[in-house]
Amino acid sequence: MPEDVFVKTRRFLENITRTYYRKIMPIIPKDFMLREFAAQTWHGKSYIRHMSFHSIEEIRKFLIEKAxxxxxxxxxxxxxxxxxxxDQKGWRSSDLVFDIDADHLPECKEKVVEINIDDEKVKLVDDECIEKAAFRAIILKDILVYELGIDKNSISVEFSGNRGFHVTAYLDDSHDLARSSSDVRREIVNYIKAVDIDEKTLMPWTKLSTRSKPMPILPSFNEAGIRGRIARIMYRLAHQRKLKSIANKILLQKDLSKYDEVFEELEHEARQYISVEIDEQVSIDVSRLIRAPLSLHGKSLLPVKPLSEEELEKFRMTPRLSPFINEEPIRVRILADIPQIRILGNRIRFRKNDRPRLDAPLALYFLSKGLALLV
Incomplete structure (x- = not known):
């Protein structure tokens, strides 16, 4: 295939990225002058590192120029x-960052496709798995707020733009956790993942009713540790299934005897979610680079999208996630066999050298992953 087709495709992706940054400015922390910035362009695999900026306008200019x-x-x-x-930078402190990848969920191992292109592996994850990962992000935020005592207003949850979610606790420079070492952060990771949890803690607590019949004691929101986590997950599951009455009773710890069967089902399922699948290396690294919210993810051309709790609960993979939804359809050449999978709400299946005319969000998704070229 002519080399100029590859060049043409990269130039097209660069231009559409530049068009995006002319309209949209990523969200930058207020203390950005104390942070390192990094970028990778469309014309190579190496990164531009050790950058710093002194104004938002300087950042905007860089994004438009380099795309x-x-x-x-x-x-x-x-x-x-x-x-x-x-060593020369002089580390001061670091936010707490967490990465949830849908392909790491135990129920999603069969819904991940790996495709080899020029000795590189390209990973595709079915929409269903990413939507399930959103629930883990909700649980993680609850852990940070209710179990670790972090101010909920300092926590940002974002769709990563690719196959999962980022959860970041933006901490003040002087915050104890901000100045914590990798060892402390590893302990936090182990706690979130419920490593070495005592099985007795997970056993249902019981009490005797007036008829000397054992009755389960519902885990309480106010309990410390894993039992409180179970109560919150039960509430989230009930709320997710629109069982509002039961969700309120779990929240208020009131009149649960009439809901024994539903309560048992919810508690049993909640126990499956107490360990949140997070990338350990991301969280223990005190100098991690994180994607700027609202920046484009270069392997999907979808933005890193901040989500409210309500948006997270209703999260779905649709073409509306793309800022290019109103662009004209694009004809592409598919570079490898792609088995049936759901991507951005589309059930797709392609053969190598197919030339489909795709809506812009889906076309850009495959072009940016290197799975297609412009025709």
């Missing part, structure tokens, strides 16, 4: 963020 495929800032704050080595 980067990926754009990051550090979770850490430094005295000298532009210094060329980590």
């Amino acid at each position: 980067p495929r990926h754009f990051y800032f550090s979770s850490a704050r430094y005295n000298e963020p532009e210094a060329p080595s980590m």
Whole structure:
């Protein structure tokens, strides 16, 4: 295939990225002058590192000029963020960051497709798995707020733009957790993943009724640790299924005897979610680069989208996630066999060298992953 087709495709992706950044500015932390920035362009695999900016306008100019495929800032704050080595930067503190990838969910192992293109693996994850990962993000935020005592207003949850969710606790420079070491962060990870949890803690507590019949004691929102987590997950599950009456009774700990069977089902299912599948290496790294919210993810051309709790509960993978939904359809050449899978709400299946005319969000998704070229 002519080399100029690859060049033409990369140039097209770069131009559409530039068009996006002319209209949209990513969300940048107020303390951005203490953070390192990094980017990767559409013309190579290497990263531009150790950048710092002194104004938002300077960042905007960079984005329009470079139209980067990926754009990051550090979770850490430094005295000298532009210094060329980590030792010279002078680490001050770091936010708590968490990454939930849908392909790591135990129920999604059969819904992940790996395709080899030029000795590189491209991973596709079915929409259903990403939508299930949204529920894990809700549970994680609850853990941070109700179990670790982090102010909910400092926590941002975002669709990563690809196959999962980012949860970031933006902490003040002087916050104890912000200054915590990797070892402390590893303990937080183990707690969130319920590592080495005592099985006795998970056993249903019981009491005797007036007829000396054992009755379950509902886990309470106010309980510390895993039992409180179970109560909140039960509430979330009931709310998710529009069982509002039962959700309120769980929340208020009131008149549960009439709902024994439903209560038992909810508690049993809630126990399956107490361990949240997060990427350990992301969370223990005190100098992690994280994607700027509202920046484009270069492997989907979908934005890193901040989500309210209500949006997270209703999250669905649809073409409306794309800022290019109103663009004209694009004809592409498919570079590999793609088995049946649901992507952006579309049930698709392609053979190598197919030339479908796709709606812009789906076409850009495959072009940016390297699974297609412009025709």
